[in-house]
Amino acid sequence: MITIHNVSKTYIQNNKTFKALDHISLSINRGDIYGIIGRSGAGKSTLLRLINLLEVPTSGSVIVNGQDFTKLKGKQLRVARQSIGMIFQQFNLVLNKTILDNVLIALELAKYPKSERYDRAMEVLNFVGLKEHIYKYPSQLSGGQKQRVGIARALANKPKILLCDEPTSALDPNTTAEILKVLQSINKNLGVTIVIVSHEMDVIKSICNRITILENGKVYETVEIKPKGIHKHSHNPDWFLAQLREGRD
Numbered sequence: 001m002i003t004i005h006n007v008s009k010t011y012i013q014n015n016k017t018f019k020a021l022d023h024i025s026l027s028i029n030r031g032d033i034y035g036i037i038g039r040s041g042a043g044k045s046t047l048l049r050l051i052n053l054l055e056v057p058t059s060g061s062v063i064v065n066g067q068d069f070t071k072l073k074g075k076q077l078r079v080a081r082q083s084i085g086m087i088f089q090q091f092n093l094v095l096n097k098t099i100l101d102n103v104l105i106a107l108e109l110a111k112y113p114k115s116e117r118y119d120r121a122m123e124v125l126n127f128v129g130l131k132e133h134i135y136k137y138p139s140q141l142s143g144g145q146k147q148r149v150g151i152a153r154a155l156a157n158k159p160k161i162l163l164c165d166e167p168t169s170a171l172d173p174n175t176t177a178e179i180l181k182v183l184q185s186i187n188k189n190l191g192v193t194i195v196i197v198s199h200e201m202d203v204i205k206s207i208c209n210r211i212t213i214l215e216n217g218k219v220y221e222t223v224e225i226k227p228k229g230i231h232k233h234s235h236n237p238d239w240f241l242a243q244l245r246e247g248r249d
């Protein structure tokens with residue numbers, strides 16, 4: 001479904017060239033929840049952003065659904081990109097718009113048929129459990145709810161692929177578990193292929209079936225695993241107290 005073939009990405013930093021990605025090749029199958037992990041600066045976000053050509057590779061090709069994205073320009077690229085949704089660590093919501101409007105804007109930008117936009121927005125907001133909050137503004141929501149809006153917005157145009165850039169890194173462990181459940185349900189019930197960049201090993205192990213470890217812009221190793229499942233801790237005050245008291249004496 002996604003083939004990254006011999007891709008390199010070079011940036012200019014302080015008048016010197018810097019290779020953020022160095023001859024990367026990997027393929028992601030339809031239905032995968034594919035993880036990309038590695039230390040800070042390894043090139044994870046750059047690699048993810050290459051998939052929808054938010055970053056243009058210096059060399060190599062990115063094939064999505066049989067289409068070579070690196071050969072597309074202008075309108076062709078805009079149309080091809082519509083099969084890919086994306087969510088971000090800091091949610092990237094429009095702060096002066098309501099939750100409903102945030103999703104409607106995405107549908108408008110995607111040129112979704114006007115008469116169907118409201119129903120589609122309500123459908124995705126319902127799917128992520130935000131039906132009660134549609135007239136609120138982002139500042140009135142918790143981090144987990146904001147990420148649900150991000151997910152609803154990314155799903156609105158019925159993408160086949162969802163790219164997730166550190167989707168839970170701004171969230172506490174319980175909220176992380178809830179968001180991972182939403183992502184898992186999108187994969188299982190809507191058949192969306194998911195690519196997740198994270199530095200959190202627990203996140204990657206819980207839902208991913210294949211994982212690439214990046215190191216210094218190169219593929220260090222790609223492994224296949226059986227996802228461990230999503231485990232929620234009971235983070236009530238007694239749990240916090242017990243953790244703090246553990247080994248205190």
Ligand SMILES: Nc1ncnc2c1ncn2[C@@H]1O[C@H](COP(=O)(O)OP(=O)(O)OP(=O)(O)O)[C@@H](O)[C@H]1O
Pocket residue numbers: 011012013020038039040041042043044045046047199
């Ligand atoms: N636009 C840019 N211009 C110059 N250098 C860049 C640019 N974007 C990324 N880099 C560099 O490329 C390298 C890889 O960055 P990237 O953000 O992909 O890493 P990462 O693994 O996602 O790191 P983190 O986990 O800290 O977000 C870093 O050294 C970064 O400084």
